[in-house]
Amino acid sequence: MTAPTYNQAILELAQAGLNALNQWSAQFQSPRTPAQQSHYLCSWMVESLKLKRFDKLVADNLNEWIRNARSQGAGAQLPQLLSSIVHHYTIAKQYPDALGDKLQQLLTALDELDWLVVDDASINAKLKLASNGAASIVVSVDELEANIxxxxxxxxxxxxxxxxxxxxxxxxxxxxxxxxxxxxxxxLIKHHKAYQIGVANQLTQLCLLTPFDA
Structure with a gap:
């Protein structure tokens, strides 16, 4: 049996959590409050961790979410978190190919949104980019040529x-x-953050989650 990837494991966890929440909520005539939903999901996650329902790849995620739910209650927004994970990783699963082309399309889109796009310079040491306050994104030309x-x-x-x-x-x-x-x-660029794109959209940690229209 092939070991799951992180993408597979986190998507399975999020889908199972939402399914469990929906089945639990269906037992009641009135909608559950955010606090009640958070409490249920926190208990479900604790039990899942104890019973090792999911791959160890996502154990750290479970521990973090349990801590957040215990300290923040409904503020941890566990249902929204799981929904966001399903949304992002379902898309990643659908588009594993041609990521080199997709990256070029992304850079073009950001350029059209007035981001300063730099993709024709070698980046192998700490640098500072003079962007005059504009949003900016830099990709080393060496990586583009070698990795695509x-x-x-x-x-x-x-x-x-x-x-x-x-x-x-x-x-x-x-x-x-x-x-x-x-x-x-x-x-390597001052005042910038480093982000990675993985081969076939596979990552080894939870991806950047951004808002979406449910």
Whole structure:
């Protein structure tokens, strides 16, 4: 039996959580409050962790969400979190191919939204980009040339971005791409965050989640 990928494991977890919540809510004549929903999902996650229902790849996620629910209650927004995960990872599952082409389309879309797009320079040391306050995204030309073949992504690519993160994430998803969360410490461009696109849209951590119309 083939071990699941992180994408598969997190999508299975989110779908199971929403199904369990819907089945539980259907027992009542009146809608459950956000606090009641959070309490139920927190208990369900605790039990899931104890019984090892899901792959260990998502154990850290479960632990984090349980802590958040216990400290924040309804503020943890667990139903919305699980719905967002299903939305993002369902799209990622549908679009595993031609990510090199999709990246180029994303860069074009951001350029049309007045982002400063830099994709013709080698990035191998700490740099500072003079963007005069404009949103900006930088991709090393070396990575573009080495990691994309015939429009297909063959190795992960790093994007360095500074701007509206929600807009970046939503534009990426519109082009069938999920990104890792932004990481300032890993960035080679001052004041930018580093994001990664994985081969076949596969990541090893929870992707950047952005709002969507349910």
């Amino acid at each position: 073949q015939a429009g297909e992504l063959i190795s992960p690519i790093t994007l360095y971005a500074r701007g509206n993160e929600t807009q970046l994430g939503q534009q990426a998803l519109q082009h069938g791409i999920i990104l890792t969360p932004g990481n300032k410490k890993a960035s």
